[in-house]
Amino acid sequence: MVAMGSSEAILQVFRAPFIKPDSTYSLGSFIKYKKKSGSNVVRLFKCSSIYHQFPASPTTRIDNLKDKRFESSSCKCQNTGSVSGFTTENENSTWFVDNAKEFNTIQETGRSPNLLGSEDVQNIEKENESSLSDVIEQEAWDLLRESIVHYCGSPIGTIAANDPTSSSVLNYDQVFIRDFIPSGIAFLLNEEYDIVRNFILHTLQLQSWEKTMDCHSPGQGLMPASFKVRTVPLEGDDTATEEILDPDFGEAAIGRVAPVDSGLWWIILLRAYGKSSGDTSLVERIDVQTGIKMILKLCLADGFDMFPTLLVADGPCMIDRRMGIHGHPLEIQALFYSALMCAREMLAPEDGSADLIRALNNRLVALSFHIREYYWVDLKKLNEIYRYKTEEYSYDAVNKFNIYPDQIPPWLVEWMPNKGGYLIGNLQPAHMDFRFFSLGNFWSVVSSLVTVDQSNAILDLIDAKWADLVADMPFKICYPALEGQEWQIITGCDPKNTPWSYHNGGSWPTLLWQLTVACIKMDRPEIAARAVKIAEGRLAQDKWPEYYDTKRGRFIGKQSRLFQTWTIAGYLVSKLLLANPNKAKILMTDEDSDLVNAFSCMITSNPRKKRGPKNSQKTYIV
Ligand code: GLC
Numbered sequence: 241m242v243a244m245g246s247s248e249a250i251l252q253v254f255r256a257p258f259i260k261p262d263s264t265y266s267l268g269s270f271i272k273y274k275k276k277s278g279s280n281v282v283r284l285f286k287c288s289s290i291y292h293q294f295p296a297s298p299t300t301r302i303d304n305l306k307d308k309r310f311e312s313s314s315c316k317c318q319n320t321g322s323v324s325g326f327t328t329e330n331e332n333s334t335w336f337v338d339n340a341k342e343f344n345t346i347q348e349t350g351r352s353p354n355l356l357g358s359e360d361v362q363n364i365e366k367e368n369e370s371s372l373s374d375v376i377e378q379e380a381w382d383l384l385r386e387s388i389v390h391y392c393g394s395p396i397g398t399i400a401a402n403d404p405t406s407s408s409v410l411n412y413d414q415v416f417i418r419d420f421i422p423s424g425i426a427f428l429l430n431e432e433y434d435i436v437r438n439f440i441l442h443t444l445q446l447q448s449w450e451k452t453m454d455c456h457s458p459g460q461g462l463m464p465a466s467f468k469v470r471t472v473p474l475e476g477d478d479t480a481t482e483e484i485l486d487p488d489f490g491e492a493a494i495g496r497v498a499p500v501d502s503g504l505w506w507i508i509l510l511r512a513y514g515k516s517s518g519d520t521s522l523v524e525r526i527d528v529q530t531g532i533k534m535i536l537k538l539c540l541a542d543g544f545d546m547f548p549t550l551l552v553a554d555g556p557c558m559i560d561r562r563m564g565i566h567g568h569p570l571e572i573q574a575l576f577y578s579a580l581m582c583a584r585e586m587l588a589p590e591d592g593s594a595d596l597i598r599a600l601n602n603r604l605v606a607l608s609f610h611i612r613e614y615y616w617v618d619l620k621k622l623n624e625i626y627r628y629k630t631e632e633y634s635y636d637a638v639n640k641f642n643i644y645p646d647q648i649p650p651w652l653v654e655w656m657p658n659k660g661g662y663l664i665g666n667l668q669p670a671h672m673d674f675r676f677f678s679l680g681n682f683w684s685v686v687s688s689l690v691t692v693d694q695s696n697a698i699l700d701l702i703d704a705k706w707a708d709l710v711a712d713m714p715f716k717i718c719y720p721a722l723e724g725q726e727w728q729i730i731t732g733c734d735p736k737n738t739p740w741s742y743h744n745g746g747s748w749p750t751l752l753w754q755l756t757v758a759c760i761k762m763d764r765p766e767i768a769a770r771a772v773k774i775a776e777g778r779l780a781q782d783k784w785p786e787y788y789d790t791k792r793g794r795f796i797g798k799q800s801r802l803f804q805t806w807t808i809a810g811y812l813v814s815k816l817l818l819a820n821p822n823k824a825k826i827l828m829t830d831e832d833s834d835l836v837n838a839f840s841c842m843i844t845s846n847p848r849k850k851r852g853p854k855n856s857q858k859t860y861i862v
Pocket of ligand 1: 418
């Protein structure tokens with residue numbers, strides 16, 4: 241949604257969503273624009289045409305839905321009545337009295353042609369369920385389309401939330417890169433490619449923005465966390481307005497943290513677009529190839545780090561406020577791996593990129609080895625850690641990161657199931673963050689960052705810990721919540737991140753789609769279907785909240801937005817993929833044989849047995 245400019249009368253307002261791009265449409269021109277507040281010269285993208293769509297706000301959707309639900313169920317009831325011969329309670333009882341004789345016969349024979357068998361009842365229930373599900377799905381599509389943001393007359397993204405009940409918009413009226421991913425996937429699955437293509441190209445333009453924060457410029461290649469389409473007076477003409485794209489790289493975000501995940505998601509979406517549309521021309525464009533390389537260079541740049549994992553500040557991803565995930569959080573590592581795999585498929589082989597591709601391949605091997613080996617915990621591994629020796633100074637230390645066994649939290653000793661395992665949230669010298677972070681675990685399965693056995697073990701754990709991770713609403717963003725002094729110190733007493741709320745153990749329905757892709761990859765879609773069913777029972781009724789609170793996810797989140805777009809889109813993607821699991825391939829990456837060979841080469845120089853300077857210096861070029 242965009243604030244209306246002074247001369248709104250001249251804006252052409254399109255009411256119908258999904259207008260085909262204007263034939264005269266061209267990408268916004270890249271021009272210099274002086275910001276009125278502050279002295280920074282910033283570049284804004286403008287388009288000279290001044291068409292704009294204001295999405296209609298979702299007024300009383302749920303009431304409509306309730307009506308529809310009623311219509312749909314009452315309609316089904318009538319059908320049921322006509323089949324079974326009982327429609328209302330009264331009629332039921334009459335029926336039983338009048339048919340007492342026959343009832344006896346039923347008891348004797350077990351079945352009457354006039355009475356519904358349990359199978360029939362089940363079928364009718366199923367029919368009712370599926371028609372209700374259709375109604376909810378339709379509402380989700382309507383809402384998703386209403387959240388579309390246009391730029392120069394073309395759809396380029398979806399706003400984060402379209403909540404008419406919220407008094408403060410904050411930045412929820414912006415297009416967030418990470419939030420758009422499920423929207424984009426939903427459109428791709430529905431063969432609506434334009435919006436995704438436009439999104440990819442426009443965010444690419446924003447990548448080359450001059451970013452500054454208190455006179456410091458972050459690295460080239462950074463993608464914004466979000467952007468907004470603004471309508472501003474046309475320079476030199478007070479009677480006209482124009483649209484500009486105004487990105488936020490974290491300079492305005494709460495906590496001022498750079499979004500590390502944006503560029504990684506951008507690469508993942510780009511590959512999904514190509515796979516789904518069959519349009520190879522986009523990825524072949526020079527500017528798109530340059531965009532991929534810029535992101536890779538930023539991620540693969542040398543630093544002081546000893547680990548192949550990406551070192552980042554707190555809150556660089558979906559969890560975008562202080563939650564103690566600084567260092568090497570799993571979510572970033574899983575997205576990093578996935579983006580490297582996707583980029584490898586898309587980079588055009590040319591002389592100039594040989595070094596980059598070599599660096600990328602080496603990183604893939606080292607990263608997967610590191611995560612599979614050091615982030616993995618199951619009962620066996622936990623017992624190993626429990627018996628760790630510490631203060632080992634040598635190349636062949638078993639306890640490489642000097643983890644003190646006392647770090648194993650008491651909750652985990654109880655919680656770890658006999659069957660199953662997961663990747664811990666973070667690993668630093670002398671520190672393992674044992675919290676379970678959902679997105680990182682899901683995406684490690686999707687991208688093959690973990691082995692097939694580990695992937696299955698993650699799903700086994702989800703199954704075993706359903707009551708904690710799903711309960712009344714899928715899916716806990718992390719488990720368990722930080723409480724007491726830990727919450728005070730780690731979150732900085734953040735009132736939004738109180739225990740079992742928001743990022744601190746809150747339940748986020750958007751995570752459904754990532755769970756679904758992971759389950760489909762492992763050929764266990766029934767797990768995702770179970771979660772979707774739970775969500776479906778509440779989401780539309782609750783007006784599609786951003787997140788839920790409490791240990792079981794029973795309450796709509798304290799400060800949760802309603803009509804949160806990625807809740808809506810996440811649900812849609814799950815439904816679409818469960819109906820057509822083959823399509824999930826656009827998001828998955830499989831381990832290739834080169835990588836497996838290099839990996840087994842690393843395993844044979846077993847880190848648990850023999851670690852010497854020679855082995856550790858070995859490089860693996862795929
Ligand atoms: C919150 C979430 C973040 C999301 C944004 C917009 O800040 O933590 O992940 O991108 O809202 O929905």
